[in-house]
Amino acid sequence: MANGTLFLLVGLLLGVSVFGSKMSGRFGFPALLIFLGVGMLAGSDGLGGISFDDPHLAQRVGSFSLVFILFAGALDTRWKEVRPVLGPGVLLATLGVFLTALLVGGFAFLFLGFAPLEGLLLGAIVSSTDAAAVFSVLRSRGVGLRGGLKPLLELESGSNDPMAAFLTAALVSLLGAETLSWPRFALWALGQMPLGALAGFLLGRAALVILNRVRLDHEGLYPVLTSSLALVTFGAAESLGGNGFLGVYVMGLVLGNGRFLHERSLTRFHDGLGWLMQIVMFLILGLLVFPSRLPAVAPQGLLLTGFLLFVARPAAVFACLVRGAWGFREKVLLSWAGLRGAVPIVLATFPFTAGHPRSDLIFHLVFFVVLLSVFLQGSTLMPLARRLGLDEPSEPRPRYPLELDRTGHSSDETREIEVVPGSRAEGRRVAELGLPREVLILLVRRGESFLVPRGDTALRAGDALLVLADPAVLDRVEEGLTEAEEDPPT
Structure with a gap:
């Protein structure tokens, strides 16, 4: 042919x-x-x-x-x-x-x-x-x-x-x-699953370190790197007498639930x-x-x-x-x-x-x-x-018109925080939330629409805020915004 x-x-x-x-x-x-x-x-x-x-x-x-x-x-x-x-x-x-x-x-x-x-x-x-x-x-x-x-x-x-x-x-x-x-x-059979899982876990932890510390000159090389890590995990697990498919699955699970x-x-x-x-x-x-x-x-x-x-x-x-x-x-x-x-x-x-x-x-x-x-x-x-x-x-995962990804120049990331009924954020304006200076609300999702937030934008129950900040700060902000309001604003 x-x-x-x-x-x-x-x-x-x-x-x-x-x-x-x-x-x-x-x-x-x-x-x-x-x-x-x-x-x-x-x-x-x-x-x-x-x-x-x-x-x-x-x-x-x-x-x-x-x-x-x-x-x-x-x-x-x-x-x-x-x-x-x-x-x-x-x-x-x-x-x-x-x-x-x-x-x-x-x-x-x-x-x-x-x-x-x-x-x-x-x-x-x-x-x-x-x-x-x-x-x-x-x-x-x-x-x-x-x-x-x-x-x-x-x-x-x-x-x-x-x-x-x-x-x-x-x-x-x-x-x-x-x-x-x-x-x-029997020795081979008993070692297949544990060795595969162990290889996947260790290489998953190593993959997190590699992706966060290696600074590649071209962003297009990162997919090549993660693909190589998946193949290396399979090959290493099989070479050690473990199950390569389980190793790849565990490695992906560890990597996907970390930050990179x-x-x-x-x-x-x-x-x-x-x-x-x-x-x-x-x-x-x-x-x-x-x-x-x-x-x-x-x-x-x-x-x-x-x-x-x-x-x-x-x-x-x-x-x-x-x-x-x-x-x-x-x-x-x-x-x-x-x-x-x-x-x-x-x-x-x-x-x-x-x-x-x-x-x-x-x-x-x-x-x-x-x-x-x-x-x-x-x-x-x-x-x-x-x-x-x-x-x-089934509620489809929302697709924002604005999306940011972590790079090597900043540790900030975005997170969606929902305005829960009865929470401190419900009924307040953005300027009244008392957010730290390093926190930025990028968008407000209301139903299927997106609003550009201003200081006088009043928040309703069911709104979702796309917030940009350091992960540790985001944890505190999310906890503060979703906690119950003792004295609701009038």
Whole structure:
């Protein structure tokens, strides 16, 4: 293929995927279906006729993409939101994944004709959920979830991929090993998660120091630096015998909840890079699959999907949340919100690279399960949340016409402070707030409008102030403005 044709084709595939994602919002299913569909149409069985049958390359591209997808998701995860649900989230991401893999493996052995270890491998591959798939459905309809459901789903889906990858790699090793040293295997297995988490934490702390102390001459080099830190974290964790995916997620979580230079611009960059990696990964996986082989696995795929959706996932959720404040309705919704996504398809390439004789069957079976899961759960999740009374209007994050980012020349940052009903700020003019001289109110958001504040601007309950100051000063100002007013102004 000539260079011009190749560049034209890649550009068209990316463009069609981006514009096709708008259809997902209109019809209420995740964008990944569009990306996979474009890849399948462009493949050897589709209209494009592109011949691609290299699972080794697909696995490398998938693993490379997952590093940046996990890093982008962790970088934008707020610790104060996930901290209240940390316990159940970690349980679902570890024990929940293990129980799902065990139950699906037993079902595959008893009813689908798989050998015991093969069945467990299939269960491990489909055991993780996809956060992007869940929240693309919610955002498309402007609907959120009540209480701690959203952060719990976000934490579980963002952190359960490492456990699924670990189980898959372990079972592939077991299937391919003619002789196996069980003590050595147990030592490797027990060290995967702790070493990965430790490497991610230490490199996350180091990344904060590097970003705040290194003064680069060009701002455009900072995204290159953070990308290199994500890749180094994955490589270091894997080299030490840990789980690289968990290492990257922990590193992004530590970095995203600290303060560093160019924080906003870097977060936006990695959000865009994460989307690019998702599209590239889905296109490659769509090219790898042969749609003509899907009907042959449809009977097994229907049985496996039904068991996964109606038995394995609910059993894992109810077992992990047997204690705590989660009611029956919340557990039902959490069970149905476990959409499968890109990670199971990437993990399904592992048997290919290991030379497993039934790797083609496993890959196409997993692909069928993911497609059916996304279609069924994606199209019915919101009606179920509404029927259970667990939905609520989603308030989009406001976009200010003025936005400042931290640089090396100043430690000041911006923060949104809401005027709470009954607080000291309600009903007062800006000049009457008694703010320190180093504090500047940049804008006042009132509903969907923005006001340039003046000394005589009267504040109302529900207003949001965009305030610029040093972080320590901002903490004191926020505490003073939101405290209850004993003698309201007349």
